[in-house]
Amino acid sequence: MSSSPSLRIVIATRESRLALWQAEHVRSLLAKLGHQVELLGMTTRGDQILDRSLSKVGGKGLFVKELEVALEEGRADIAVHSLKDVPMDLPEGFVLACVMEREDPRDAFVSNRYATLAAVPDGGVIGTSSLRRTVLLRALRPDLRIEPLRGNLDTRLRKLDEGQYDGIVLAAAGLIRLGLAERIRAVFDPVAMRPAAGQGALGIEVRADRQDLIEALAPLAHAPTWQAVTAERAVSRGMGGSCSMPLAAFAQWDGTALQLDAAWGATEGPGPLVMATGRATVTNVADADALGQEVVARLRAGGAH
Numbered sequence: 001m002s003s004s005p006s007l008r009i010v011i012a013t014r015e016s017r018l019a020l021w022q023a024e025h026v027r028s029l030l031a032k033l034g035h036q037v038e039l040l041g042m043t044t045r046g047d048q049i050l051d052r053s054l055s056k057v058g059g060k061g062l063f064v065k066e067l068e069v070a071l072e073e074g075r076a077d078i079a080v081h082s083l084k085d086v087p088m089d090l091p092e093g094f095v096l097a098c099v100m101e102r103e104d105p106r107d108a109f110v111s112n113r114y115a116t117l118a119a120v121p122d123g124g125v126i127g128t129s130s131l132r133r134t135v136l137l138r139a140l141r142p143d144l145r146i147e148p149l150r151g152n153l154d155t156r157l158r159k160l161d162e163g164q165y166d167g168i169v170l171a172a173a174g175l176i177r178l179g180l181a182e183r184i185r186a187v188f189d190p191v192a193m194r195p196a197a198g199q200g201a202l203g204i205e206v207r208a209d210r211q212d213l214i215e216a217l218a219p220l221a222h223a224p225t226w227q228a229v230t231a232e233r234a235v236s237r238g239m240g241g242s243c244s245m246p247l248a249a250f251a252q253w254d255g256t257a258l259q260l261d262a263a264w265g266a267t268e269g270p271g272p273l274v275m276a277t278g279r280a281t282v283t284n285v286a287d288a289d290a291l292g293q294e295v296v297a298r299l300r301a302g303g304a305h
């Protein structure tokens with residue numbers, strides 16, 4: 001049981017099935033700690049324009065802005081985010097109170113026709129709208145056609161089932177959380193198909209002046225995940241990462257050592273794909289951040305900009 005007093009906590013959440021699952025997950029953990037928790041569902045700009053490529057309409061911040069306004073105005077107390085969708089620098093007055101234990105961080109191959117990406121024949125059609133996935137898939141299989149695929153998880157699966165694609169690539173974490181793990185035909189090796197920074201992890205955002213909430217959320221934090229995603233996010237920050245830059249960063253533990261594998265691709269057209277790796281003993285978030293910066297230097301030395 002928590003040593004902090006019992007609080008009444010309102011969680012601001014997007015209303016996609018995945019966002020609601022994540023908010024409900026946090027609600028149930030906080031309820032077990034003795035808090036009284038409610039959800040406040042909201043539609044964000046990002047949700048309203050899900051049919052267009054996010055990289056063309058303003059990027060990650062679109063999913064978090066409305067939630068921050070609700071925190072600012074006191075209509076809600078905390079916001080639960082897929083860390084992957086959270087900008088590197090939060091607006092003045094907001095902090096990440098905690099990062100929770102991560103779900104499977106890998107990308108998944110989903111198909112009604114083939115068991116793996118390798119089994120898709122020459123000229124096959126793969127759906128994804130992520131620039132990172134597009135660039136990495138092209139490197140793995142230059143013969144395939146990569147076609148746009150937008151929408152929330154259910155929409156993307158429906159488009160696959162309508163037969164327009166031989167396979168699609170999604171985050172394993174989202175499928176697992178929604179009870180759709182059986183749709184996964186194969187998970188990618190995360191060093192070949194490097195995930196996005198923060199993929200699979202949840203972060204909880206609060207107003208910086210809410211020390212009461214920061215203390216209440218401390219038991220939900222998972223230090224190994226927090227350090228790993230700090231290294232990954234240092235790569236995004238160092239490269240000035242946005243949705244319009246194909247960028248991957250994936251950190252995994254090997255005992256007390258953290259290995260960080262990153263990839264950068266040119267935004268405009270077929271360009272070079274730069275890969276870089278670093279490894280260091282990490283015991284705190286400052287060590288993790290330093291590892292991320294070292295990998296940024298290696299990406300730049302390899303031609304990333």
Ligand SMILES: NCc1[nH]cc(CCC(=O)O)c1CC(=O)O
Pocket residue numbers: 082083084085169170171173174198199200201202
């Ligand atoms: N970009 C949308 C998004 N944000 C978080 C997830 C999945 C869950 C996660 O990574 O935590 C997804 C779907 C996907 O990339 O397939």
